[in-house]
Amino acid sequence: MTRDERRRFVPLAIRAALASVAVAAFLLALKAIAAWQTGSIAMLGSVADTGLDLLASVVTLYGVRLAATPADQDHRFGHGKAEALAALFQVALITASAGAIAWRAIAALGRDQATANADFGIGVSVVAILATLALLRYQRSVIRQTGSVAIMADNIHYQSDVLLNASVIVALVLDRFFGWHSADPILGIAIALWLAWGAFQASSNAIDQLMDKEWPDAQRAAFLDVAARQPGLKGIHDFRTRRSGSHDFAQFHMEVSPTLTVANAHDIVESVERNLRTAFPKVEVLIHLDPEGHVDTDNPLVEADVTPHWFGKRL
Structure with a gap:
Protein backbone atom coordinates (compact mmCIF):
# COMPACT_ATOMS: atom_id res chain seq x y z
CA MET A 1 0.00 0.00 0.00
CA THR A 2 1.35 3.45 -0.90
CA ARG A 3 1.51 6.31 1.60
CA ASP A 4 -1.35 8.15 -0.17
CA GLU A 5 -3.53 5.02 -0.03
CA ARG A 6 -2.87 4.62 3.70
CA ARG A 7 -3.82 8.25 4.33
CA ARG A 8 -7.12 7.63 2.55
CA PHE A 9 -8.02 4.68 4.83
CA VAL A 10 -6.66 5.90 8.19
CA PRO A 11 -8.87 8.98 8.74
CA LEU A 12 -11.96 6.75 8.45
CA ALA A 13 -10.84 4.65 11.41
CA ILE A 14 -9.98 7.76 13.42
CA ARG A 15 -13.39 9.31 12.69
CA ALA A 16 -15.10 6.07 13.75
CA ALA A 17 -13.14 6.09 17.01
CA LEU A 18 -14.09 9.74 17.65
CA ALA A 19 -17.75 8.92 16.99
CA SER A 20 -17.50 6.08 19.51
CA VAL A 21 -16.08 8.44 22.17
CA ALA A 22 -18.83 11.00 21.56
CA VAL A 23 -21.66 8.43 21.76
CA ALA A 24 -20.21 6.82 24.92
CA ALA A 25 -19.89 10.21 26.67
CA PHE A 26 -23.47 11.14 25.81
CA LEU A 27 -24.91 7.80 26.94
CA LEU A 28 -22.88 7.80 30.16
CA ALA A 29 -24.39 11.10 31.26
CA LEU A 30 -27.91 10.04 30.26
CA LYS A 31 -27.75 6.62 31.96
CA ALA A 32 -26.18 8.00 35.12
CA ILE A 33 -29.24 10.22 35.57
CA ALA A 34 -31.54 7.26 34.86
CA ALA A 35 -29.74 4.99 37.34
CA TRP A 36 -29.98 7.66 40.04
CA GLN A 37 -33.69 8.17 39.35
CA THR A 38 -34.66 4.48 39.13
CA GLY A 39 -32.23 2.59 41.36
CA SER A 40 -32.36 -0.28 38.84
CA ILE A 41 -29.54 -2.86 39.09
CA ALA A 42 -29.76 -3.51 35.35
CA MET A 43 -29.55 0.22 34.66
CA LEU A 44 -26.63 0.58 37.07
CA GLY A 45 -24.90 -2.24 35.24
CA SER A 46 -25.56 -0.42 31.99
CA VAL A 47 -23.99 2.74 33.47
CA ALA A 48 -20.88 0.81 34.50
CA ASP A 49 -20.63 -0.75 31.07
CA THR A 50 -21.02 2.62 29.34
CA GLY A 51 -18.34 4.14 31.56
CA LEU A 52 -16.00 1.38 30.47
CA ASP A 53 -17.18 1.93 26.89
CA LEU A 54 -15.98 5.52 27.14
CA LEU A 55 -12.58 4.48 28.48
CA ALA A 56 -12.30 1.71 25.88
CA SER A 57 -13.24 4.12 23.09
CA VAL A 58 -10.56 6.58 24.22
CA VAL A 59 -8.00 3.75 24.19
CA THR A 60 -9.27 2.68 20.75
CA LEU A 61 -8.83 6.22 19.47
CA TYR A 62 -5.26 6.28 20.77
CA GLY A 63 -4.56 2.84 19.30
CA VAL A 64 -5.93 3.78 15.89
CA ARG A 65 -3.95 7.03 15.83
CA LEU A 66 -0.77 5.22 16.88
CA ALA A 67 -1.37 2.48 14.29
CA ALA A 68 -1.64 5.19 11.64
CA THR A 69 1.82 6.51 12.49
CA PRO A 70 4.17 5.89 9.53
CA ALA A 71 6.96 3.33 9.83
CA ASP A 72 10.15 4.61 11.44
CA GLN A 73 13.68 3.41 12.18
CA ASP A 74 12.54 1.31 15.15
CA HIS A 75 9.30 0.02 13.59
CA ARG A 76 10.01 -0.77 9.95
CA PHE A 77 6.67 -2.57 9.52
CA GLY A 78 4.71 0.34 10.97
CA HIS A 79 2.66 0.50 14.18
CA GLY A 80 -0.40 -1.48 13.09
CA LYS A 81 -0.30 -3.88 16.03
CA ALA A 82 -1.19 -0.99 18.33
CA GLU A 83 -4.77 -1.67 17.22
CA ALA A 84 -4.57 -5.26 18.46
CA LEU A 85 -3.19 -4.07 21.81
CA ALA A 86 -6.03 -1.55 22.10
CA ALA A 87 -8.51 -4.32 21.31
CA LEU A 88 -7.07 -6.53 24.07
CA PHE A 89 -7.37 -3.63 26.52
CA GLN A 90 -11.03 -3.42 25.57
CA VAL A 91 -11.40 -7.13 26.25
CA ALA A 92 -10.00 -6.63 29.76
CA LEU A 93 -12.47 -3.81 30.41
CA ILE A 94 -15.40 -5.82 29.08
CA THR A 95 -14.47 -8.74 31.32
CA ALA A 96 -14.15 -6.48 34.37
CA SER A 97 -17.52 -4.91 33.57
CA ALA A 98 -19.16 -8.34 33.30
CA GLY A 99 -17.75 -9.41 36.67
CA ALA A 100 -18.92 -6.26 38.43
CA ILE A 101 -22.43 -6.47 36.98
CA ALA A 102 -22.77 -10.16 37.90
CA TRP A 103 -21.63 -9.51 41.47
CA ARG A 104 -24.09 -6.65 41.96
CA ALA A 105 -26.94 -8.64 40.39
CA ILE A 106 -26.34 -11.72 42.56
CA ALA A 107 -26.30 -9.53 45.66
CA ALA A 108 -29.69 -8.08 44.69
CA LEU A 109 -31.39 -11.42 43.96
CA GLY A 110 -32.79 -11.84 47.47
CA ARG A 111 -34.41 -8.43 47.56
CA ASP A 112 -38.02 -7.84 46.57
CA GLN A 113 -37.99 -4.13 45.90
CA ALA A 114 -39.80 -2.32 43.11
CA THR A 115 -37.87 -0.06 40.77
CA ALA A 116 -38.66 3.67 40.98
CA ASN A 117 -39.38 5.79 37.88
CA ALA A 118 -39.32 2.75 35.61
CA ASP A 119 -40.92 4.70 32.75
CA PHE A 120 -38.03 7.15 32.72
CA GLY A 121 -35.52 4.30 32.68
CA ILE A 122 -37.32 2.67 29.75
CA GLY A 123 -37.25 5.92 27.76
CA VAL A 124 -33.52 6.40 28.40
CA SER A 125 -32.81 2.83 27.27
CA VAL A 126 -34.74 3.38 24.03
CA VAL A 127 -32.67 6.49 23.30
CA ALA A 128 -29.49 4.53 24.07
CA ILE A 129 -30.47 1.75 21.65
CA LEU A 130 -31.15 4.20 18.81
CA ALA A 131 -27.86 6.03 19.36
CA THR A 132 -25.91 2.75 19.54
CA LEU A 133 -27.53 1.36 16.38
CA ALA A 134 -26.51 4.51 14.49
CA LEU A 135 -22.92 4.12 15.74
CA LEU A 136 -22.84 0.41 14.81
CA ARG A 137 -23.97 1.14 11.28
CA TYR A 138 -21.24 3.75 10.82
CA GLN A 139 -18.58 1.48 12.35
CA ARG A 140 -19.48 -1.40 10.05
CA SER A 141 -19.09 0.87 7.04
CA VAL A 142 -15.62 1.86 8.25
CA ILE A 143 -14.66 -1.77 8.98
CA ARG A 144 -15.62 -2.79 5.43
CA GLN A 145 -13.32 -0.11 4.03
CA THR A 146 -10.37 -0.35 6.45
CA GLY A 147 -10.50 -3.75 8.16
CA SER A 148 -9.47 -2.05 11.43
CA VAL A 149 -9.29 -4.67 14.21
CA ALA A 150 -9.63 -2.01 16.93
CA ILE A 151 -12.85 -0.64 15.42
CA MET A 152 -13.99 -4.26 14.96
CA ALA A 153 -13.52 -4.95 18.68
CA ASP A 154 -15.31 -1.70 19.51
CA ASN A 155 -18.15 -2.74 17.22
CA ILE A 156 -18.51 -6.11 18.98
CA HIS A 157 -18.58 -4.28 22.31
CA TYR A 158 -21.35 -1.94 21.19
CA GLN A 159 -23.34 -4.85 19.75
CA SER A 160 -23.51 -6.18 23.30
CA ASP A 161 -24.69 -2.74 24.42
CA VAL A 162 -27.79 -3.04 22.24
CA LEU A 163 -28.69 -6.30 23.98
CA LEU A 164 -27.81 -4.80 27.35
CA ASN A 165 -30.13 -1.83 26.83
CA ALA A 166 -32.89 -4.10 25.55
CA SER A 167 -32.49 -6.26 28.66
CA VAL A 168 -32.81 -3.17 30.85
CA ILE A 169 -36.10 -2.34 29.11
CA VAL A 170 -37.38 -5.91 29.63
CA ALA A 171 -36.40 -5.83 33.30
CA LEU A 172 -38.10 -2.47 33.89
CA VAL A 173 -41.24 -3.51 31.99
CA LEU A 174 -41.55 -6.73 34.02
CA ASP A 175 -40.97 -4.78 37.22
CA ARG A 176 -43.29 -1.89 36.37
CA ALA A 202 -13.30 -9.77 20.61
CA SER A 203 -10.01 -11.23 21.83
CA SER A 204 -9.65 -13.78 19.01
CA ASN A 205 -8.96 -11.31 16.19
CA ALA A 206 -6.49 -9.31 18.28
CA ILE A 207 -4.59 -12.41 19.37
CA ASP A 208 -4.49 -13.70 15.78
CA GLN A 209 -2.84 -10.45 14.68
CA LEU A 210 -0.31 -10.45 17.49
CA MET A 211 0.55 -14.07 16.66
CA ASP A 212 0.83 -13.27 12.92
CA LYS A 213 -1.83 -15.76 11.92
CA GLU A 214 -2.06 -16.51 8.19
CA TRP A 215 -4.87 -15.06 6.10
CA PRO A 216 -8.00 -17.19 5.62
CA ASP A 217 -7.68 -19.79 2.86
CA ALA A 218 -10.07 -17.96 0.53
CA GLN A 219 -8.06 -14.73 0.77
CA ARG A 220 -4.79 -16.59 0.18
CA ALA A 221 -6.24 -18.35 -2.86
CA ALA A 222 -7.54 -15.09 -4.36
CA PHE A 223 -4.13 -13.45 -3.88
CA LEU A 224 -2.25 -16.35 -5.50
CA ASP A 225 -4.68 -16.41 -8.40
CA VAL A 226 -3.69 -12.84 -9.28
CA ALA A 227 0.02 -13.39 -8.61
CA ALA A 228 0.24 -16.46 -10.87
CA ARG A 229 -1.37 -14.82 -13.92
CA GLN A 230 1.94 -13.59 -15.26
CA PRO A 231 3.75 -14.89 -18.38
CA GLY A 232 7.21 -16.15 -17.52
CA LEU A 233 6.38 -17.16 -13.95
CA LYS A 234 7.22 -20.84 -13.29
CA GLY A 235 6.01 -21.31 -9.72
CA ILE A 236 5.45 -19.83 -6.26
CA HIS A 237 6.54 -21.20 -2.90
CA ASP A 238 7.17 -20.05 0.70
CA PHE A 239 4.01 -17.95 0.62
CA ARG A 240 3.57 -16.17 3.98
CA THR A 241 0.93 -13.67 5.06
CA ARG A 242 0.00 -11.67 8.14
CA ARG A 243 -2.09 -8.72 9.21
CA SER A 244 -1.16 -5.71 11.32
CA GLY A 245 -3.93 -3.26 12.13
CA SER A 246 -5.57 -2.30 8.84
CA HIS A 247 -2.50 -3.33 6.82
CA ASP A 248 -1.83 -6.71 5.21
CA PHE A 249 1.59 -8.13 4.41
CA ALA A 250 2.42 -10.92 1.96
CA GLN A 251 5.72 -12.41 0.83
CA PHE A 252 6.68 -15.33 -1.40
CA HIS A 253 9.43 -16.83 -3.55
CA MET A 254 8.74 -16.62 -7.27
CA GLU A 255 10.44 -18.95 -9.76
CA VAL A 256 11.46 -17.96 -13.29
CA SER A 257 13.57 -19.59 -15.99
CA PRO A 258 17.27 -19.66 -15.03
CA THR A 259 18.17 -18.58 -18.57
CA LEU A 260 16.57 -15.15 -18.20
CA THR A 261 18.72 -12.07 -17.76
CA VAL A 262 18.54 -10.21 -14.46
CA ALA A 263 16.74 -7.34 -16.20
CA ASN A 264 14.09 -9.60 -17.77
CA ALA A 265 13.50 -11.44 -14.49
CA HIS A 266 13.16 -8.10 -12.70
CA ASP A 267 10.55 -6.99 -15.25
CA ILE A 268 8.46 -10.06 -14.45
CA VAL A 269 8.65 -9.33 -10.73
CA GLU A 270 7.58 -5.71 -11.25
CA SER A 271 4.67 -6.82 -13.43
CA VAL A 272 3.46 -9.19 -10.70
CA GLU A 273 3.78 -6.41 -8.12
CA ARG A 274 1.72 -4.04 -10.29
CA ASN A 275 -1.05 -6.62 -10.74
CA LEU A 276 -1.17 -7.33 -7.02
CA ARG A 277 -1.14 -3.63 -6.10
CA THR A 278 -4.12 -3.06 -8.41
CA ALA A 279 -6.13 -6.00 -7.05
CA PHE A 280 -5.05 -5.66 -3.41
CA PRO A 281 -4.16 -2.01 -2.72
CA LYS A 282 -3.96 -2.54 1.06
CA VAL A 283 -1.35 -5.31 0.88
CA GLU A 284 2.39 -4.69 1.14
CA VAL A 285 4.16 -7.31 -1.00
CA LEU A 286 7.71 -8.67 -0.79
CA ILE A 287 8.89 -11.02 -3.58
CA HIS A 288 12.08 -13.08 -3.58
CA LEU A 289 13.24 -14.28 -7.01
CA ASP A 290 14.46 -17.87 -7.54
CA PRO A 291 15.62 -19.74 -10.66
CA GLU A 292 13.27 -22.59 -11.53
CA GLY A 293 14.22 -25.78 -9.71
CA HIS A 294 16.17 -24.03 -6.96
CA VAL A 295 15.69 -25.50 -3.47
CA ASP A 296 16.10 -23.08 -0.56
CA THR A 297 15.74 -25.49 2.35
CA ASP A 298 14.66 -29.00 3.26
CA ASN A 299 11.72 -27.55 5.22
CA PRO A 300 8.62 -28.92 3.40
CA LEU A 301 6.47 -26.08 4.75
CA VAL A 302 8.73 -23.51 3.10
CA GLU A 303 9.32 -25.37 -0.17
CA ALA A 304 5.66 -26.28 -0.71
CA ASP A 305 4.52 -25.15 -4.16
CA VAL A 306 1.37 -23.02 -3.67
CA THR A 307 0.86 -22.09 -7.32
CA PRO A 308 -2.84 -22.45 -8.27
CA HIS A 309 -3.77 -25.91 -9.60
CA TRP A 310 -4.63 -24.57 -13.05
CA PHE A 311 -1.21 -22.95 -13.47
CA GLY A 312 0.59 -25.91 -15.07
CA LYS A 313 -2.29 -26.50 -17.51
CA ARG A 314 -2.27 -22.86 -18.58
CA LEU A 315 1.44 -22.99 -19.35
Missing part, protein backbone atom coordinates in the same frame (compact mmCIF):
# COMPACT_ATOMS: atom_id res chain seq x y z
CA PHE A 177 -46.23 -3.68 34.78
CA PHE A 178 -46.05 -7.27 36.09
CA GLY A 179 -44.57 -6.79 39.54
CA TRP A 180 -41.73 -9.24 38.88
CA HIS A 181 -39.00 -7.49 40.86
CA SER A 182 -36.49 -10.34 40.47
CA ALA A 183 -36.35 -9.74 36.70
CA ASP A 184 -33.94 -6.86 37.19
CA PRO A 185 -31.07 -8.83 38.84
CA ILE A 186 -31.72 -11.97 36.74
CA LEU A 187 -31.35 -10.04 33.52
CA GLY A 188 -28.34 -8.31 35.05
CA ILE A 189 -26.66 -11.72 35.35
CA ALA A 190 -27.65 -12.55 31.76
CA ILE A 191 -26.08 -9.27 30.63
CA ALA A 192 -22.86 -10.14 32.45
CA LEU A 193 -22.68 -13.55 30.76
CA TRP A 194 -23.27 -11.96 27.36
CA LEU A 195 -20.51 -9.43 27.97
CA ALA A 196 -18.10 -12.22 28.94
CA TRP A 197 -18.89 -14.07 25.70
CA GLY A 198 -18.37 -10.85 23.72
CA ALA A 199 -14.98 -10.38 25.38
CA PHE A 200 -13.94 -13.87 24.28
CA GLN A 201 -14.98 -13.17 20.70
Whole structure:
Protein backbone atom coordinates (compact mmCIF):
# COMPACT_ATOMS: atom_id res chain seq x y z
CA MET A 1 0.00 0.00 0.00
CA THR A 2 1.35 3.45 -0.90
CA ARG A 3 1.51 6.31 1.60
CA ASP A 4 -1.35 8.15 -0.17
CA GLU A 5 -3.53 5.02 -0.03
CA ARG A 6 -2.87 4.62 3.70
CA ARG A 7 -3.82 8.25 4.33
CA ARG A 8 -7.12 7.63 2.55
CA PHE A 9 -8.02 4.68 4.83
CA VAL A 10 -6.66 5.90 8.19
CA PRO A 11 -8.87 8.98 8.74
CA LEU A 12 -11.96 6.75 8.45
CA ALA A 13 -10.84 4.65 11.41
CA ILE A 14 -9.98 7.76 13.42
CA ARG A 15 -13.39 9.31 12.69
CA ALA A 16 -15.10 6.07 13.75
CA ALA A 17 -13.14 6.09 17.01
CA LEU A 18 -14.09 9.74 17.65
CA ALA A 19 -17.75 8.92 16.99
CA SER A 20 -17.50 6.08 19.51
CA VAL A 21 -16.08 8.44 22.17
CA ALA A 22 -18.83 11.00 21.56
CA VAL A 23 -21.66 8.43 21.76
CA ALA A 24 -20.21 6.82 24.92
CA ALA A 25 -19.89 10.21 26.67
CA PHE A 26 -23.47 11.14 25.81
CA LEU A 27 -24.91 7.80 26.94
CA LEU A 28 -22.88 7.80 30.16
CA ALA A 29 -24.39 11.10 31.26
CA LEU A 30 -27.91 10.04 30.26
CA LYS A 31 -27.75 6.62 31.96
CA ALA A 32 -26.18 8.00 35.12
CA ILE A 33 -29.24 10.22 35.57
CA ALA A 34 -31.54 7.26 34.86
CA ALA A 35 -29.74 4.99 37.34
CA TRP A 36 -29.98 7.66 40.04
CA GLN A 37 -33.69 8.17 39.35
CA THR A 38 -34.66 4.48 39.13
CA GLY A 39 -32.23 2.59 41.36
CA SER A 40 -32.36 -0.28 38.84
CA ILE A 41 -29.54 -2.86 39.09
CA ALA A 42 -29.76 -3.51 35.35
CA MET A 43 -29.55 0.22 34.66
CA LEU A 44 -26.63 0.58 37.07
CA GLY A 45 -24.90 -2.24 35.24
CA SER A 46 -25.56 -0.42 31.99
CA VAL A 47 -23.99 2.74 33.47
CA ALA A 48 -20.88 0.81 34.50
CA ASP A 49 -20.63 -0.75 31.07
CA THR A 50 -21.02 2.62 29.34
CA GLY A 51 -18.34 4.14 31.56
CA LEU A 52 -16.00 1.38 30.47
CA ASP A 53 -17.18 1.93 26.89
CA LEU A 54 -15.98 5.52 27.14
CA LEU A 55 -12.58 4.48 28.48
CA ALA A 56 -12.30 1.71 25.88
CA SER A 57 -13.24 4.12 23.09
CA VAL A 58 -10.56 6.58 24.22
CA VAL A 59 -8.00 3.75 24.19
CA THR A 60 -9.27 2.68 20.75
CA LEU A 61 -8.83 6.22 19.47
CA TYR A 62 -5.26 6.28 20.77
CA GLY A 63 -4.56 2.84 19.30
CA VAL A 64 -5.93 3.78 15.89
CA ARG A 65 -3.95 7.03 15.83
CA LEU A 66 -0.77 5.22 16.88
CA ALA A 67 -1.37 2.48 14.29
CA ALA A 68 -1.64 5.19 11.64
CA THR A 69 1.82 6.51 12.49
CA PRO A 70 4.17 5.89 9.53
CA ALA A 71 6.96 3.33 9.83
CA ASP A 72 10.15 4.61 11.44
CA GLN A 73 13.68 3.41 12.18
CA ASP A 74 12.54 1.31 15.15
CA HIS A 75 9.30 0.02 13.59
CA ARG A 76 10.01 -0.77 9.95
CA PHE A 77 6.67 -2.57 9.52
CA GLY A 78 4.71 0.34 10.97
CA HIS A 79 2.66 0.50 14.18
CA GLY A 80 -0.40 -1.48 13.09
CA LYS A 81 -0.30 -3.88 16.03
CA ALA A 82 -1.19 -0.99 18.33
CA GLU A 83 -4.77 -1.67 17.22
CA ALA A 84 -4.57 -5.26 18.46
CA LEU A 85 -3.19 -4.07 21.81
CA ALA A 86 -6.03 -1.55 22.10
CA ALA A 87 -8.51 -4.32 21.31
CA LEU A 88 -7.07 -6.53 24.07
CA PHE A 89 -7.37 -3.63 26.52
CA GLN A 90 -11.03 -3.42 25.57
CA VAL A 91 -11.40 -7.13 26.25
CA ALA A 92 -10.00 -6.63 29.76
CA LEU A 93 -12.47 -3.81 30.41
CA ILE A 94 -15.40 -5.82 29.08
CA THR A 95 -14.47 -8.74 31.32
CA ALA A 96 -14.15 -6.48 34.37
CA SER A 97 -17.52 -4.91 33.57
CA ALA A 98 -19.16 -8.34 33.30
CA GLY A 99 -17.75 -9.41 36.67
CA ALA A 100 -18.92 -6.26 38.43
CA ILE A 101 -22.43 -6.47 36.98
CA ALA A 102 -22.77 -10.16 37.90
CA TRP A 103 -21.63 -9.51 41.47
CA ARG A 104 -24.09 -6.65 41.96
CA ALA A 105 -26.94 -8.64 40.39
CA ILE A 106 -26.34 -11.72 42.56
CA ALA A 107 -26.30 -9.53 45.66
CA ALA A 108 -29.69 -8.08 44.69
CA LEU A 109 -31.39 -11.42 43.96
CA GLY A 110 -32.79 -11.84 47.47
CA ARG A 111 -34.41 -8.43 47.56
CA ASP A 112 -38.02 -7.84 46.57
CA GLN A 113 -37.99 -4.13 45.90
CA ALA A 114 -39.80 -2.32 43.11
CA THR A 115 -37.87 -0.06 40.77
CA ALA A 116 -38.66 3.67 40.98
CA ASN A 117 -39.38 5.79 37.88
CA ALA A 118 -39.32 2.75 35.61
CA ASP A 119 -40.92 4.70 32.75
CA PHE A 120 -38.03 7.15 32.72
CA GLY A 121 -35.52 4.30 32.68
CA ILE A 122 -37.32 2.67 29.75
CA GLY A 123 -37.25 5.92 27.76
CA VAL A 124 -33.52 6.40 28.40
CA SER A 125 -32.81 2.83 27.27
CA VAL A 126 -34.74 3.38 24.03
CA VAL A 127 -32.67 6.49 23.30
CA ALA A 128 -29.49 4.53 24.07
CA ILE A 129 -30.47 1.75 21.65
CA LEU A 130 -31.15 4.20 18.81
CA ALA A 131 -27.86 6.03 19.36
CA THR A 132 -25.91 2.75 19.54
CA LEU A 133 -27.53 1.36 16.38
CA ALA A 134 -26.51 4.51 14.49
CA LEU A 135 -22.92 4.12 15.74
CA LEU A 136 -22.84 0.41 14.81
CA ARG A 137 -23.97 1.14 11.28
CA TYR A 138 -21.24 3.75 10.82
CA GLN A 139 -18.58 1.48 12.35
CA ARG A 140 -19.48 -1.40 10.05
CA SER A 141 -19.09 0.87 7.04
CA VAL A 142 -15.62 1.86 8.25
CA ILE A 143 -14.66 -1.77 8.98
CA ARG A 144 -15.62 -2.79 5.43
CA GLN A 145 -13.32 -0.11 4.03
CA THR A 146 -10.37 -0.35 6.45
CA GLY A 147 -10.50 -3.75 8.16
CA SER A 148 -9.47 -2.05 11.43
CA VAL A 149 -9.29 -4.67 14.21
CA ALA A 150 -9.63 -2.01 16.93
CA ILE A 151 -12.85 -0.64 15.42
CA MET A 152 -13.99 -4.26 14.96
CA ALA A 153 -13.52 -4.95 18.68
CA ASP A 154 -15.31 -1.70 19.51
CA ASN A 155 -18.15 -2.74 17.22
CA ILE A 156 -18.51 -6.11 18.98
CA HIS A 157 -18.58 -4.28 22.31
CA TYR A 158 -21.35 -1.94 21.19
CA GLN A 159 -23.34 -4.85 19.75
CA SER A 160 -23.51 -6.18 23.30
CA ASP A 161 -24.69 -2.74 24.42
CA VAL A 162 -27.79 -3.04 22.24
CA LEU A 163 -28.69 -6.30 23.98
CA LEU A 164 -27.81 -4.80 27.35
CA ASN A 165 -30.13 -1.83 26.83
CA ALA A 166 -32.89 -4.10 25.55
CA SER A 167 -32.49 -6.26 28.66
CA VAL A 168 -32.81 -3.17 30.85
CA ILE A 169 -36.10 -2.34 29.11
CA VAL A 170 -37.38 -5.91 29.63
CA ALA A 171 -36.40 -5.83 33.30
CA LEU A 172 -38.10 -2.47 33.89
CA VAL A 173 -41.24 -3.51 31.99
CA LEU A 174 -41.55 -6.73 34.02
CA ASP A 175 -40.97 -4.78 37.22
CA ARG A 176 -43.29 -1.89 36.37
CA PHE A 177 -46.23 -3.68 34.78
CA PHE A 178 -46.05 -7.27 36.09
CA GLY A 179 -44.57 -6.79 39.54
CA TRP A 180 -41.73 -9.24 38.88
CA HIS A 181 -39.00 -7.49 40.86
CA SER A 182 -36.49 -10.34 40.47
CA ALA A 183 -36.35 -9.74 36.70
CA ASP A 184 -33.94 -6.86 37.19
CA PRO A 185 -31.07 -8.83 38.84
CA ILE A 186 -31.72 -11.97 36.74
CA LEU A 187 -31.35 -10.04 33.52
CA GLY A 188 -28.34 -8.31 35.05
CA ILE A 189 -26.66 -11.72 35.35
CA ALA A 190 -27.65 -12.55 31.76
CA ILE A 191 -26.08 -9.27 30.63
CA ALA A 192 -22.86 -10.14 32.45
CA LEU A 193 -22.68 -13.55 30.76
CA TRP A 194 -23.27 -11.96 27.36
CA LEU A 195 -20.51 -9.43 27.97
CA ALA A 196 -18.10 -12.22 28.94
CA TRP A 197 -18.89 -14.07 25.70
CA GLY A 198 -18.37 -10.85 23.72
CA ALA A 199 -14.98 -10.38 25.38
CA PHE A 200 -13.94 -13.87 24.28
CA GLN A 201 -14.98 -13.17 20.70
CA ALA A 202 -13.30 -9.77 20.61
CA SER A 203 -10.01 -11.23 21.83
CA SER A 204 -9.65 -13.78 19.01
CA ASN A 205 -8.96 -11.31 16.19
CA ALA A 206 -6.49 -9.31 18.28
CA ILE A 207 -4.59 -12.41 19.37
CA ASP A 208 -4.49 -13.70 15.78
CA GLN A 209 -2.84 -10.45 14.68
CA LEU A 210 -0.31 -10.45 17.49
CA MET A 211 0.55 -14.07 16.66
CA ASP A 212 0.83 -13.27 12.92
CA LYS A 213 -1.83 -15.76 11.92
CA GLU A 214 -2.06 -16.51 8.19
CA TRP A 215 -4.87 -15.06 6.10
CA PRO A 216 -8.00 -17.19 5.62
CA ASP A 217 -7.68 -19.79 2.86
CA ALA A 218 -10.07 -17.96 0.53
CA GLN A 219 -8.06 -14.73 0.77
CA ARG A 220 -4.79 -16.59 0.18
CA ALA A 221 -6.24 -18.35 -2.86
CA ALA A 222 -7.54 -15.09 -4.36
CA PHE A 223 -4.13 -13.45 -3.88
CA LEU A 224 -2.25 -16.35 -5.50
CA ASP A 225 -4.68 -16.41 -8.40
CA VAL A 226 -3.69 -12.84 -9.28
CA ALA A 227 0.02 -13.39 -8.61
CA ALA A 228 0.24 -16.46 -10.87
CA ARG A 229 -1.37 -14.82 -13.92
CA GLN A 230 1.94 -13.59 -15.26
CA PRO A 231 3.75 -14.89 -18.38
CA GLY A 232 7.21 -16.15 -17.52
CA LEU A 233 6.38 -17.16 -13.95
CA LYS A 234 7.22 -20.84 -13.29
CA GLY A 235 6.01 -21.31 -9.72
CA ILE A 236 5.45 -19.83 -6.26
CA HIS A 237 6.54 -21.20 -2.90
CA ASP A 238 7.17 -20.05 0.70
CA PHE A 239 4.01 -17.95 0.62
CA ARG A 240 3.57 -16.17 3.98
CA THR A 241 0.93 -13.67 5.06
CA ARG A 242 0.00 -11.67 8.14
CA ARG A 243 -2.09 -8.72 9.21
CA SER A 244 -1.16 -5.71 11.32
CA GLY A 245 -3.93 -3.26 12.13
CA SER A 246 -5.57 -2.30 8.84
CA HIS A 247 -2.50 -3.33 6.82
CA ASP A 248 -1.83 -6.71 5.21
CA PHE A 249 1.59 -8.13 4.41
CA ALA A 250 2.42 -10.92 1.96
CA GLN A 251 5.72 -12.41 0.83
CA PHE A 252 6.68 -15.33 -1.40
CA HIS A 253 9.43 -16.83 -3.55
CA MET A 254 8.74 -16.62 -7.27
CA GLU A 255 10.44 -18.95 -9.76
CA VAL A 256 11.46 -17.96 -13.29
CA SER A 257 13.57 -19.59 -15.99
CA PRO A 258 17.27 -19.66 -15.03
CA THR A 259 18.17 -18.58 -18.57
CA LEU A 260 16.57 -15.15 -18.20
CA THR A 261 18.72 -12.07 -17.76
CA VAL A 262 18.54 -10.21 -14.46
CA ALA A 263 16.74 -7.34 -16.20
CA ASN A 264 14.09 -9.60 -17.77
CA ALA A 265 13.50 -11.44 -14.49
CA HIS A 266 13.16 -8.10 -12.70
CA ASP A 267 10.55 -6.99 -15.25
CA ILE A 268 8.46 -10.06 -14.45
CA VAL A 269 8.65 -9.33 -10.73
CA GLU A 270 7.58 -5.71 -11.25
CA SER A 271 4.67 -6.82 -13.43
CA VAL A 272 3.46 -9.19 -10.70
CA GLU A 273 3.78 -6.41 -8.12
CA ARG A 274 1.72 -4.04 -10.29
CA ASN A 275 -1.05 -6.62 -10.74
CA LEU A 276 -1.17 -7.33 -7.02
CA ARG A 277 -1.14 -3.63 -6.10
CA THR A 278 -4.12 -3.06 -8.41
CA ALA A 279 -6.13 -6.00 -7.05
CA PHE A 280 -5.05 -5.66 -3.41
CA PRO A 281 -4.16 -2.01 -2.72
CA LYS A 282 -3.96 -2.54 1.06
CA VAL A 283 -1.35 -5.31 0.88
CA GLU A 284 2.39 -4.69 1.14
CA VAL A 285 4.16 -7.31 -1.00
CA LEU A 286 7.71 -8.67 -0.79
CA ILE A 287 8.89 -11.02 -3.58
CA HIS A 288 12.08 -13.08 -3.58
CA LEU A 289 13.24 -14.28 -7.01
CA ASP A 290 14.46 -17.87 -7.54
CA PRO A 291 15.62 -19.74 -10.66
CA GLU A 292 13.27 -22.59 -11.53
CA GLY A 293 14.22 -25.78 -9.71
CA HIS A 294 16.17 -24.03 -6.96
CA VAL A 295 15.69 -25.50 -3.47
CA ASP A 296 16.10 -23.08 -0.56
CA THR A 297 15.74 -25.49 2.35
CA ASP A 298 14.66 -29.00 3.26
CA ASN A 299 11.72 -27.55 5.22
CA PRO A 300 8.62 -28.92 3.40
CA LEU A 301 6.47 -26.08 4.75
CA VAL A 302 8.73 -23.51 3.10
CA GLU A 303 9.32 -25.37 -0.17
CA ALA A 304 5.66 -26.28 -0.71
CA ASP A 305 4.52 -25.15 -4.16
CA VAL A 306 1.37 -23.02 -3.67
CA THR A 307 0.86 -22.09 -7.32
CA PRO A 308 -2.84 -22.45 -8.27
CA HIS A 309 -3.77 -25.91 -9.60
CA TRP A 310 -4.63 -24.57 -13.05
CA PHE A 311 -1.21 -22.95 -13.47
CA GLY A 312 0.59 -25.91 -15.07
CA LYS A 313 -2.29 -26.50 -17.51
CA ARG A 314 -2.27 -22.86 -18.58
CA LEU A 315 1.44 -22.99 -19.35
